[in-house]
Amino acid sequence: MGEAWRIVAVRRLSEAQLARLSRIAEVEYFEDLTDDNREEFLAALSRAHGLIGGKLELDEAMLAEAPALRVVSTISVGYDHLPLAAMNRRGILLCHTPDVLTESTADTAFALIMATQRRLVELANLVREGRWQAHIGREHFGVDVHGKTLGIVGAGRIGAAIARRGALGFGMPVLYTASTPKPELEASLGAQRRELDTLLAEADIVCLSVPYNADTHHLIDAAALARMKSSAALVNVARGRVVDEPALIDALQRGVIRAAGLDVFAEEPMPGDSPLASMANVVATPHIGSATHETREAMAQLAVDNLVGALAGRGPRTAVNETVLRRATGESREAQ
Numbered sequence: 001m002g003e004a005w006r007i008v009a010v011r012r013l014s015e016a017q018l019a020r021l022s023r024i025a026e027v028e029y030f031e032d033l034t035d036d037n038r039e040e041f042l043a044a045l046s047r048a049h050g051l052i053g054g055k056l057e058l059d060e061a062m063l064a065e066a067p068a069l070r071v072v073s074t075i076s077v078g079y080d081h082l083p084l085a086a087m088n089r090r091g092i093l094l095c096h097t098p099d100v101l102t103e104s105t106a107d108t109a110f111a112l113i114m115a116t117q118r119r120l121v122e123l124a125n126l127v128r129e130g131r132w133q134a135h136i137g138r139e140h141f142g143v144d145v146h147g148k149t150l151g152i153v154g155a156g157r158i159g160a161a162i163a164r165r166g167a168l169g170f171g172m173p174v175l176y177t178a179s180t181p182k183p184e185l186e187a188s189l190g191a192q193r194r195e196l197d198t199l200l201a202e203a204d205i206v207c208l209s210v211p212y213n214a215d216t217h218h219l220i221d222a223a224a225l226a227r228m229k230s231s232a233a234l235v236n237v238a239r240g241r242v243v244d245e246p247a248l249i250d251a252l253q254r255g256v257i258r259a260a261g262l263d264v265f266a267e268e269p270m271p272g273d274s275p276l277a278s279m280a281n282v283v284a285t286p287h288i289g290s291a292t293h294e295t296r297e298a299m300a301q302l303a304v305d306n307l308v309g310a311l312a313g314r315g316p317r318t319a320v321n322e323t324v325l326r327r328a329t330g331e332s333r334e335a336q
Contacts, residue, residue: 005024005025005026005049005050005311006025006026006027006028006044006047006048006049006050006068007021007025007026007027007028007048007049007050007051007052007307008027008028008030008041008044008045008048008050008051008052008053009021009027009028009029009030009051009052009053010029010030010032010033010041010051010052010053010054010055010056010057011030011031011032011033011053011054011055011075012053012054012075012296012299012300013029013052013053013300013304014297014300017300017301017304020304020308021052021304021307021308024308024311024312025049025050025311028044028048030044030053033057042062042065045062045065045066045069046065046066046067047068048066048068048069049068049069049070049071049311050069050070050071050072050073050307050310050311051066051069051071051072051073052072052073052074052075052303052304052307053074053075053303054074054075054076054299054300055076055081056072056074056081056082058072058081058082058083059083060083060086063083063086063087063090063092069090069092070091070092070093070310070311071092071093071095071306071307071310071311071316072087072092072093072094072095073095073096073303073304073306073307073310073316074094074095074096074097074303075097075296075299075300075303076096076097076299077096077097077098077101078096078211078212078239079094079096079320080211080212080213080239082094084320084321087321087324088321088323088324091324092324093310093316093319093321093324094319094320094321094324095303095306095307095310095316095317095318095319095320096306096318096320097298097299097302097303097306097318098157098318099157099318100295100298100299100302101289101290101295101298101299102157102158102161103161103295104289104290104291104292104294104295105158105161105209105237105289105290106158106161106162106164106165107165108237108263108285108288108289108290109158109162109207109209109235109237109261109263109289110162110165110166112235112237112261112262112263112283112285113145113150113166113205113207113233113235113261114145115261115283116205116233116235116259116260116261116281116283117142117143117144117145117148117205117233117259118142118143118145119140119142119259120283121283122280122281123136123140123142126140143231143258145170145172145205146170146171146172147170147171147172148170148172148204148205149172149173149174149175149202149203149204149205150162150163150166150167150172150173150174150175150203150204150205150207151174151175151176151177151194151199151200151202151203151204151205151206151207152174152175152176152177152191152207152209153176153177153196153199153206153207153208153209153210153219153220154177154178154208154209154210154211154238155176155177155178155182155185155191155209156178156209156210156211158209158237159176159178159207159209159210160182160185162207162209163176163185163189163191164188164189167189167190167191168189173190173192174189174190174191174192175191175192175193175194175198175199175202175203176191176192176193176194176199177193177194177195177196177199178193181193196219196224197224197227200224200227200228201227201228201229203228203229203232204229204231204232204233205232205233205234205235206220206228206232206233206234206235207235207236207237208220208234208235208236208237208238208242208243209237209238210238210242211238211239212238212239212241212242216238216239216242217241217242218241218242218243218244218247219242219243220234220236220242220243220244220247220248221244221247222244222247222250222251225247225248225251225256225257226251226256228256228257229257230255230256230257230258231258232257232258233257233258233259233260233261234248234257234259234260234261235260235261235262236260236261236262236263236264237263237264237289238264239264240262240264240265240266240267240268241266242264243266245265245266245276248260248276249274249275249276249279252279252281252282253275253279258281259281259282259283260276260281260282260283261282261283262276262282262283262284262285263284263285263286263287263288263289264287264289265284265287268286268287269286270284270286302317302318305317306318306319
């Protein structure tokens with residue numbers, strides 16, 4: 001039966017990973033998707049039982065043209081770019097790659113914290129551009145990180161990892177928001193749970209690590225920004241649309257908050273004419289949260305494990321829609 005499987009693979013897979021997939025299925029690989037190969041990709045998808053890759057492009061109309069599709073394995077922890085409700089209706093299993101990118105993304109968040117507090121990019125450019133003409137004065141001073149209050153909005157895996165870095169490495173009191181209390185975080189770090197409005201008012205650095213969904217769309221809007229300290233910084237490693245970007249730009253321009261460190265944006269790549277690209281009090285990086293050799297390799301490997309396990313009937317390691325998973329594995333056992 002394995003020889004009958006057909007897989008479409010997109011981006012981020014190594015030769016070894018493609019070879020592993022080829023042992024169980026016919027694989028059509030697209031190193032990238034462009035206007036030139038879009039029709040070829042859609043034709044391949046229409047025949048596919050499995051789809052795997054990074055930055056997957058899939059919507060309900062494309063699902064309708066892929067009647068054999070059974071499993072989608074995304075090389076990402078987030079899946080807000082995929083039509084989950086339509087996949088559930090079709091019984092298509094969705095797999096993702098949590099855990100393996102937690103520490104790398106937390107590293108990125110803390111790099112943004114350090115950069116915004118100490119104005120690292122702004123002052124590095126001062127040297128790079130030959131404008132360092134005298135001793136640094138008060139107009140170039142940064143702000144200490146150690147001892148400042150760190151507010152984590154969304155204390156899941158990544159939020160908890162950021163909190164550990166702040167509390168254990170920099171002696172930062174930690175506040176957090178979460179739908180349920182986090183006893184381990186409170187016991188190990190002395191973290192304190194707060195409602196969002198209270199956290200925004202008390203934190204010196206507000207770090208966003210929530211998933212993107214209807215409830216978190218523009219969670220940080222003009223009113224939320226106005227609740228923050230004027231000396232505070234906002235760091236976002238979640239999703240760009242968690243923040244009302246025009247409201248953030250306005251807040252930064254008017255000094256409602258002091259600075260922002262951003263790895264995600266409402267539109268990606270960020271338009272070159274966005275004010276965020278040129279503001280001195282913004283550190284902007286091109287969505288590099290998991291962008292290390294080690295982490296991207298681990299993410300791709302987990303995605304391959306998920307797809308192979310799902311097609312083999314064993315079940316994936318990390319499924320999103322557990323109801324579909326139980327149905328699929330139950331049918332597999334019955335068939336045996």
